[in-house]
Amino acid sequence: MKKYSDWSRGDKHYGRSGYSSREPHTSYRYQKSQTREEVLTPALKEHAISSSPMAMAVDFKTHVDQACRAAEEFVNIYYETMDKRRHAIIRLYLDKATLIWNGNVVTGLEALAHFFEMLPSSEFQINMLDCQPVHEQATQSQTTVLVVTSGAVKFDGNKQHFFNQNFLLTAHSTPTSTVWKIASDCFRFQDWANI
């Protein structure tokens, strides 16, 4: 897939289409990433609670930063896995995760596995990415991040479509690390009505 890899760098323009596609073999340089099927971060730390509004704003921005890093990392892995190691995509989902694909609802790991197997091979290109930490009141204190992406995808045998996708990622902590998994995934072609 073409990556929006530049957008992580603060001073670069996002969504550039000047990214050259890689040949299959050169991507082996980054092979290490391919064995990753889950998204891990270091263990969550307890933070001091700050009180002044100014500090709260800084707090919040920090949180957003952190959320975004997790999101970015996740999105990288997700689309790469979708394109190159489709069989492993299921590991990124929670057991009870739900996928809504162009309006079709797919729930549970087994159904998801079947769905991804039947889905033709894909080539994703992400143009936009945004994320927000979800307010704890909505999630009953389960750390959650909302990630929204948009871009183009070409499925084998079909023409290219622009799509919008959003994920809810939840964090599960162990003493040493945090695993992020997809709790919900909603995908839709922008031109879904015209297919």
Place this chain on the structure above:
Amino acid sequence: MGSIERKQGTFRYTEYNGGESHALLGRKRGQISFLASTGKRKGRYEHNGRVFLPSKFQGDGGNVEMRDVLQDPSVRYTPYAMRRKSREDQIRRTVWKDGKPQNKEVRQHTDEMLGSWFKVTIPCGRKSDKTQLMKSVHSLCSMPFTAVDFHCDKHRIRFFVQDVSTACALKDVSYKMYDEDSQKIPVFVNPSDVPYSVLNRFTGEQMEQLKLALRKRYDVSQRALNLQKLHSDPDLVHHGIDMILTRRSCMAATLQIIQEDFPELLSLNLSNNKLIRLDSLFDVVEKAPQVKILNLSTNQLRTAWELEKMKGLKLKELWLEGNPMCSTFSDNSAYVRAVLDCFPELTHLDGRKLPLSSVMDIEEPQLMKPCKESFKGSEAIKNQLQQFLQEYYLIYDYGERQGLLRVYHDQACFSLTIPFNPSDPDLSGLCEYFKDDIDMKNPKEFYLQRQLLKYTKQDIVDFLRALPKTLHVLSSFQVDMCFQTDTMLCFSVSGLFKEVEGSSQGYIRGFMRTFIATLDRKSSNLCIVNDQLFLRNPSPDEIQGAFAVPLSTSCSTFKPVLSQEQQRMVWDFSNQSGMKLEWSQKCLEDNKWDYTKAAEVFTMLQTESKIPKEFFRQMT
């Protein structure tokens, strides 16, 4: 300001938003961790020179660390894992399998060749697609490898690889693949002698001669290489080169030259070469991927099963006549079917055009048909959403956006993202949205990606109020309910809106908005905690689709039954009467949209205290 933890080795902290390093402060319960960032953010995991152990120790569904991993002493014993040292450790004495005396050429080979070779065996079922299996192995394997001397029969695949690390990597693939019976497939890797074709590799000189001979047989205009009866080629015979293509070494040399000199090869003629098996041709898929025409006639191929090894080629024309396999079929159609099984896009077999019907059996991978509904919750929720959105956009478009304060949570979060596409001038209109925040003259900061993040409802509403006035096209709305629990809803709306003022007046924009709202069951109130907005320029098709089709027949889950006029009436009525929008609407509907009449009826009922309290908006 505390310092950043650097437990996990060196990494560079990239600045975000040009800010300085952040303190490790957090929200109330510090739920989101501080993620150490690596300096190079190339979007892929970069191996910073650390030892990256094979995934053996991870068990099933391995968790893999994103950061540099320190060696874990509890790793299961893996004989090869620790020893990625020089090949001197691994040099084996080669034994000539067929007992032939060593050829002079072999002695000239370097240590590299004589280095560690490993035989990889993958047992698999009769029915499994060997080509597919090899593809899986390639993709699962953490290192690229070249399969030398590939051989497969019905029950297994066997090939050789050259060094220890590749062998380890391949070992890791074991039990990661599934066959048709969903059984895990093992991969056996054992040290072995040098494979045949490497052993009997052609010398440089021989290769040169071969190259010349092949070049003579290459037709540039047709991109065709005619290797018919290669063993009796006068040039080769003259130089004493025995090109018996059934021998792996010969075939390997040929393929190497093809890969180097004729990569665009379209047509390959291998007839009359006494080929018995096609194992050695397995590589042709990789080395001459563009081959569409293949002639294998008059060889010694015994079963159609041999063709499976070439499945990776997308052949259009194939010749097989004159092979023993042709007589193994009961009739011609069985023969054709078997061949088409391997090469579904074939149009000509043995020179004869295949009837269209057999060619049309290609199964195109089907995408699931999109559908508009994705509401799996109750009707009640669905209606609630409809109401909510209708009300939200009513306020947004017609009313004072100040009114939105009551739908946002105190600590709500809003972000706006717009793609930056220098080649799309229209998008500059969207710059309106950022006018206060970005220095537009400085291109470096002009990256329109998640630049706007507003926190707390006051900030959010202030920002929304500053946005240009809009008119949302409710008929273009597409609503997806992404996630719901007892206490929250996550849904996304996408559609179009028109800008009704400002420099971009008249422009149609596309948007996608994802809301997360807490649901108060008792009062059925939705309170937005997260709001994410994407703006983009819609395609002409979208615009046409939204405006051409009148209301309810459109592809929208959103049923705006009101015209603009009616919406305005509802809004005004609601303001004047103090009733919620839905009830204002009902009242107007009941009175056939006669505003004055509805007002009279309302006043009458109100004085009679017949209107329930719930009908009225809460005053915040």
